Amino acid sequence: MKAVGARLPRYDGLGHVTGRTQFVDDVRVGKTLWVKALRSTHHNAAITSLDTSKAEAMKGVRAIITHKDVPKNVYGHLEGLGVPGDEPLLADGEVRWLGQPIAAVAAESEAAAQAAVEAMEISYEERPALFDIRNALDPDAPEIHQWGNVYPHYGPYNHRRVRKGDIDRAFDEADTIVEGVYRPQAIEQVPMETQVSLVVPEASGRLTIYSCTQAMYFSMGVVAAHLQVPLNKLKFVGGTVGGGFGGKVDTATETICALLALKARKPVKWRWTREEEFLVSSTRAPWHIELQDAVSKEGWILGRRTVTLHDSGAYARFSPYGLTKHAFHHSGAYTIPNLRFDGFVVFTNRVPTTAMRGFGVTSVSFAVETHMNRIAEVMGLDPWELRLKNANRIGDTSGNGVVLKDPSTVAVTLAAADRVGIELSAEYRGMNEEPRTGALLPEHLVAQQNLNGEGA
Amino acid sequence: MNLIVNGSEVEIVSPPLTPLLHVLRDELDITGPKAGCQQGGCGTCTVLIDGEPRRSCLTAVAAVDGASITTIEGVGQAEELSAVQAAFYKHYAAQCGFCTPGMVLAATALIERKGGPVERDEVLEALGGHYCRCTGYVKIIDAVMAASRGEVDSVDDLPVPEPGQPEVLPKGSPA
């Protein structure tokens, strides 16, 4: 613990301030080919024809790949957990989002690669697209994913569920029911370094992959799966990320570069333009969150019903995992003994969504905290007191059955009140995390309390 | 065409309309200036042209024929940091480091121009077109003001591990 509270210099700080830190785009390996992709110009369409022959004959073009060149084209980020894959690396017969890659070219210059992309001949048959998760379950909504519009692989369910206590009784006993709908929207992570990788085929047959990924071993697994090669054929070089914020978790460029490097037998680099970063890189998801709380007139939250729709975009990627985290955090920093949560990962014809700074959690925290203020307003209660009263305490049980040993809600709430100059009464100012007793242990919180420290 | 880059005269063979950013990075292998947007919006490609901060992505090399160009590589080395670099290092003004070369150069030009302490407003104006997605800017602004006053925080009070405890000293930059 010597490092806590000390002013340690950044281990990479000297490289950063002198401009010597080597980002992926700064790696120099002699003659490198540039990559550009043919991308879908429709949100949802069948590909009726694709002809790359003119592009292949162009000066400076060294390799072109389509889905036919990918040993395992369809893959899913959750295959390791037994969930089948759903997303093609390169579109095969259809496209589901504007900007989806269909073919990729490696050429001697960025301009030659772009010219080759423009020479590719493609035709589409447009299909109706779905953009709003709230319409995905309508009977007349277009079905846009092979699994239907809702991700179906939560064990026996097509949604993530949390069930705790007796929710119907909580609503019967409530003095007031407070409802709210919260819709945090998509956000692009906007790292200053756009997606980039450089793949060098080695004489040994291995590939050296310089990557800006936030998730080295995961990316290695993704590339190995698509290429159907053992991990020892790949040498990943990473660890220097020019900002990621979640946007560099999904593997964006590495696999396509690896396939092109193998085909062209040359080093290959793909650096996305700022337009690509904005238009086709994965974003934080949009959500639709409905909260319904059973509240007593004393300001106890007796129960919460939640329905969440999580916009996954066109494919699943990590959204089912993000929604699981969302589910675990849906009671916020508060103890609510009766819960019913139903969360759906919904497909739309948008760019697939992914992590961003608190994957799935920041959205539900926004909803919960806004809802706490709404409850206070509806009930005529002080929002600080409402939070402190319902705050997690040692021995309380979370929505997913974890017995809390060191909750920090009370300390954080008191510190926040202090910072913004809120005067709390002595009763609330003196609160701490210790197990509930007396007035803070009303009848409805007794059964959930577990002071043996054993989790369910 | 010729340029004086970080004090050395070099002959340029790229076509005249090539952006200076590409000349530096791809012809001369000087990779301090970064390609954050290549359309003048982000500031990561900033270099000093005859002492003035300019976006190298929007500057055709022919337009600066004969000029003196300073990139981050010409500002200082790890063993010999400039005041602005030392301040960025010690105030934790660089996180991922991608915006840092442009920030350091723009700040260097500001302090040079002012010739003394700079105010917060002046920093905001000088760095206004430079995006940083990591730091939230506060530490960058603090660093520039501190550098202009010659007051740089210390990071030297490193903890000493007790016998048998794991080493906590940082190993230094991998760069």
Ligand code: FES
């Ligand atoms: S790269 Fe020049 S301003 Fe962004």
Ligand code: FES
């Ligand atoms: S330190 Fe990462 S963008 Fe500024």
